[in-house]
Amino acid sequence: MSSSFEFTSENQKKFQEILKRYPTKRAAMLPAMHMAQAQHGFIPPEAEEYIAGLLDVPIIDVREVLSFYSLFLQEAKGKHHIKVCGSLSCWLRGSGEIREYLLEKLGVDEGELTEDGKFSWETVPDCLGACELAPMLQVDGYFEGCLTREKIDEIVKERT
Amino acid sequence: MPIVKILSEFFGNEQARDLQWRLKHGGYEAARKAFREMQPDEVTQEVIKANLRGLGGAGFPTGRKWTFVPKDSDKPTYLAVNCDEAEPGTFKDRYIVEWDPHRLIEGIIICSYAVAIHTAYVYIRGEYVRPYERLQKAIDEAYEAGILGKNVLGNNFQLDVFTHRGAGAYICGEETGLLESLEGKKGWPRLKPPFPALVGAFGCPTVINNVETLSHLPKIIEKGGQWFADLGVERSGGTRLFALSGCVNKPGVYELPAGTPFRELIYEHGGGILDGKELKAIIPGGTSAAVLSADQVDLPMDFDTLAKVKSMAGSGAVIIMDEDVCMVKALHNIQNFFAHESCGQCTPCREGTSWVYRILSRIVEGKGSPSDVETLRGLNQNMSGTSICALCEGASMALGSFLEKFGDEFDYYAKYGRSYVEDARKGAVAV
Ligand SMILES: Cc1cc2nc3c(=O)[nH]c(=O)nc-3n(C[C@H](O)[C@H](O)[C@H](O)COP(=O)(O)O)c2cc1C
């Protein structure tokens, strides 16, 4: 990995547009982090420095934001990261069994990478906002619900 | 009461998110009417007449809230649209944004016209990827068609609408946490006063409204405030979207008049309890609301009725629990969420939520003791009314109501190290 970080030229253009939306530079913090993460997979220290420079704020301010928001990652996850919803409505509809099956199927504990680096998974205590699909999970950004063992087999197979 | 669909008219219709189709089906007609026939103040008066209440959770009267914005400020006024939707059990705003984003945009235009706002930010939770894509596409189309931008719908009125994506913090749904996050900071709620209507985003007057609240505006302008008020109950007009989930046959979003009883939602619309089981408990407005017992199923689901029984209508998220649900484990699940999402700036909330969660974990693991239940009761008294925002109050309302209504289950679990419900199912209750 190189030790410097920069937005791609396309992202630099996008970022200039985003700055115009707000009366302060700092307000572009979350958009900049989303963009850095989309570009790099997670937000490395070099990107923190880069964003601090773009926004004219001390690095510590970027750090603070980075560690506050759970969607911003400080290290790489699997190519396909699976988040199982562990909140109430999903729990009522059997998220516990879904977790057991994923553990069996992927063969790694929560937070760890499969050997091929393709998958990682975790259970989140937050409701993901699709309880009508309970039990559900989020993978590659999108929701998959009404989960069964077969459905999980499919989700994994499609991405293997 | 005949079924009236205001917000859900086009749910399930793949074409409705397309601007051209939507324009042929009433899209932006109400906003045009407002510009053509009404003064901004008249729009606000119509919304007051409609008895529209904030549907993000607090139920504050919407028109009244707009009147708090100073008219003579030399600063710009902002609109922050709350699409953080992270209260467990809540998924109704997602339906609006995914199926009918132009209804929301039209609502944003109407509110902006009424309050003289020229910049609106839609704060949408980071987990909502597809909803965000659909909303952004609708906004882009609206700009291209001249519906947003320099001359909204051909009028001498400028309005910019921007999306702002959150990043996985429930507390950013709290209105001042949202403002902090919008400003590029961690989402620590602010002490009030000053209220956002005076000092909100970027130090300027700001209106904050929920997606569903704003999406009601087009019909209110089209049909009149009185028409909307008449659909609801005395102090809460119109319909609202109930997000039904948990142990029911047909979970989903149902649009019903504000004063509809739970029974109708659960049994007529939701297809009854899963596997023909008995109803045990209802969480009426997201997990911050006090749990209700099965014998309260005939209560109407409006703000004032539920406040009277010391619960709340909240976000309209109705979570159903059947006879086989262990209430100790259910509360353990709920408190895990609050402990995880407390932003940590007030001691009673930070320490209280994590302490409650740890004690419940101990009980659920079979390592509790009867005094743990007493400790929980004591903790609860120190958690309400002592902190900056209402998260702590919500955690406390959940805790207190579970202990009050299902206390026996907690005592049993703490004493014997096993779930009463599970023992009862096995016919092995300790005596
Ligand atoms: C912890 C907490 C979380 C909240 N989350 C949301 C939310 O996700 N969406 C929302 O619209 N309101 C949420 N609210 C309520 C907002 O603070 C605010 O009352 C609402 O956005 C105002 O809009 P309304 O009057 O249209 O409901 C939350 C409140 C608290 C205390």
Ligand code: SF4
């Ligand atoms: S009550 Fe809890 S969530 Fe709200 S500001 Fe205080 S610590 Fe943060």
Ligand code: FES
């Ligand atoms: S509880 Fe899982 S999506 Fe809401």
